[in-house]
Amino acid sequence: MPFLGFFVRFLGNGILSRIVGYLEKKQDADTAKDGHARDVAVEALKAEIAARQAAAEIVKAEQGWWVTALIRPLFAYPLIAWWWAVILDSIFHFGWKIAALPAPLSEWAGWIVLSFFVTRPFEKAVRSWRS
Numbered sequence: 758m759p760f761l762g763f764f765v766r767f768l769g770n771g772i773l774s775r776i777v778g779y780l781e782k783k784q785d786a787d788t789a790k791d792g793h794a795r796d797v798a799v800e801a802l803k804a805e806i807a808a809r810q811a812a813a814e815i816v817k818a819e820q821g822w823w824v825t826a827l828i829r830p831l832f833a834y835p836l837i838a839w840w841w842a843v844i845l846d847s848i849f850h851f852g853w854k855i856a857a858l859p860a861p862l863s864e865w866a867g868w869i870v871l872s873f874f875v876t877r878p879f880e881k882a883v884r885s886w887r888s
Contacts, residue, residue, distance in 0.1 A: 829872075829873055829877070832869050833869055833870055836870050839855070839866075842855055843855055
C-alpha cells in the first residue's frame with residue numbers, strides 16, 4: 758500500500774497537473790480560434806448586408822430618375838406598337854407594308870416585351886410589400 762500512495766502522490770503532483778494544464782491551454786486556444794472564426798463570420802455577414810443595402814439604394818435612386826426609369830418602356834412600347842400593327846394587318850388585311858424584323862431582333866423583341874409584362878408586376882409587388 759505505501760507504493761500505491763507514492764504512485765498517487767506522484768501522479769497528483771507532476772504528471773496529472775501537467776496533463777490538466779495542457780488540456781486547459783488547448784481548450785482556451787480552441788475557444789479563442791472559434792471566437793475569431795465567429796467574429797470573421799459576423800463581419801462577413803455585416804459586409805454582405807451593407808453591400809445589398811447599397812445595391813438596393815442604387816436601384817431605388819435609378820428608378821427615381823426619369824431617364825433611367827424610361828429605359829424599359831422605350832424598348833417595349835415601339836415593339837408593342839409594331840406587334841399590334843402586324844396583328845391588325847394580318848386580321849383585317851389593311852395592306853400595310855410592315856417590314857419583318859431581322860432574325861436576332863425578332864427573338865430579342867419577344868424577350869424584351871415578355872420581360873416588361875412578366876417581371877414588372879413582380880417588381881411592383883415586391884416594392885409595395887417592402888414599403
